[in-house]
Amino acid sequence: AQSVSQHNHHVILSEAASLELGCNYSYGGTVNLFWYVQYPGQHLQLLLKYFSGDPLVKGIKGFEAEFIKSKFSFNLRKPSVQWSDTAEYFCAVTSRGYQKVTFGTGTKLQVIP
Amino acid sequence: GAVVSQHPSWVICKSGTSVKIECRSLDFQATTMFWYRQFPKQSLMLMATSNEGSKATYEQGVEKDKFLINHASLTLSTLTVTSAHPEDSSFYICSALVAAGRYNEQFFGPGTRLTVL
Numbered sequence: 001a002q003s004v005s006q007h008n009h010h011v012i013l014s015e016a017a018s019l020e021l022g023c024n025y026s027y028g029g030t031v032n033l034f035w036y037v038q039y040p041g042q043h044l045q046l047l048l049k050y051f052s053g054d055p056l057v058k059g060i061k062g063f064e065a066e067f068i069k070s071k072f073s074f075n076l077r078k079p080s081v082q083w084s085d086t087a088e089y090f091c092a093v094t095s096r097g098y099q100k101v102t103f104g105t106g107t108k109l110q111v112i113p
Numbered sequence: 114g115a116v117v118s119q120h121p122s123w124v125i126c127k128s129g130t131s132v133k134i135e136c137r138s139l140d141f142q143a144t145t146m147f148w149y150r151q152f153p154k155q156s157l158m159l160m161a162t163s164n165e166g167s168k169a170t171y172e173q174g175v176e177k178d179k180f181l182i183n184h185a186s187l188t189l190s191t192l193t194v195t196s197a198h199p200e201d202s203s204f205y206i207c208s209a210l211v212a213a214g215r216y217n218e219q220f221f222g223p224g225t226r227l228t229v230l
Contacts, residue, residue, distance in 0.1 A: 043223040099217050103156045
């Protein structure tokens with residue numbers, strides 16, 4: 001079975017600070033990895049995804065994530081956060097032959113102006 | 114990207130009544146859709162997998178007689194919460210699967226907020 005862990009539950013940053021949110025998964029096979037964002041009162045939106053190829057994936061709104069297979073990690077980064085990035089961020093994984101999405105518990109990001 | 118809609122976006126009902134939520138894939142066909150619920154400040158919890166033309170597969174602990182799922186066409190799945198009670202109040206989200214080989218991705222609907230009085 002696949003699982004996802006997000007170690008940071010609540011992160012508070014000042015504007016312009018750099019962001020890195022951790023995501024580790026457990027599954028030995030080929031995986032598809034995702035980061036979703038949920039702004040307050042809104043629905044899930046896809047930030048970025050990794051299927052294959054370049055392990056450094058760039059997404060929308062200046063976010064990027066790096067797939068490190070040896071560490072089973074897919075950390076999300078942004079060099080300079082803005083107040084509008086305040087939201088909850090979910091890491092998720094699917095795998096070949098296992099179509100269900102497994103979500104992490106989410107990380108609430110609060111950016112202080 | 115693929116678009117998934119849900120209707121209604123929010124609903125308030127009295128305890129004991131039933132509520133139907135629709136999930137539609139607007140520009141693609143989806144043989145498989147999923148239903149999730151999300152409690153405040155928590156992650157999404159998978160309730161069931163909806164397969165077109167066959168019975169839904171429910172996750173452990175989800176009452177299939179309470180949460181009726183129908184996937185009658187390749188673009189529509191419905192979730193009916195029967196005899197709703199206040200503890201059923203939640204945010205219900207559907208997704209539609211696009212899969213090809215090693216690639217599979219779910220496209221999420223905007224969610225339906227259910228409040229049971």
